[in-house]
Amino acid sequence: MRNKLFSVVLLFISFGVHAQVDTLGIYPQMNGLQRTINKVTSSRAYQMTYIGVPLVVGGLIVKSEDDHFRQLRNSYLPAFSWHYDDYTQYLPAAVMLGMKTGGVEGLSSWERILVSDVFLL
Numbered sequence: 001m002r003n004k005l006f007s008v009v010l011l012f013i014s015f016g017v018h019a020q021v022d023t024l025g026i027y028p029q030m031n032g033l034q035r036t037i038n039k040v041t042s043s044r045a046y047q048m049t050y051i052g053v054p055l056v057v058g059g060l061i062v063k064s065e066d067d068h069f070r071q072l073r074n075s076y077l078p079a080f081s082w083h084y085d086d087y088t089q090y091l092p093a094a095v096m097l098g099m100k101t102g103g104v105e106g107l108s109s110w111e112r113i114l115v116s117d118v119f120l121l
Contacts, residue, residue, distance in 0.1 A: 093117045
């Protein structure tokens, strides 16, 4: 029992010793390629597009499979027709307006919320 406790204590001490190692000193200075990559990734154009462009490209790729998904849905649920499903798309806007009317603090003003809701319609 005493040996196990001693082993556990040594294990935790060794973690503490490794945490004090200077990791910045082991990296060499940046070369020209790394400077170029840093310059590109810190540009304003890259910062604005590095998330949106892959999403749009992925959407365009999946768009070609749209008919296939519709066929799968119709083959498994041919009689799927719920009338309330036509209105669930408006539920987030209704909840947002209800919360704003109820006095819940938010980051948007009434004008901004109403303009957003109009664009959702």
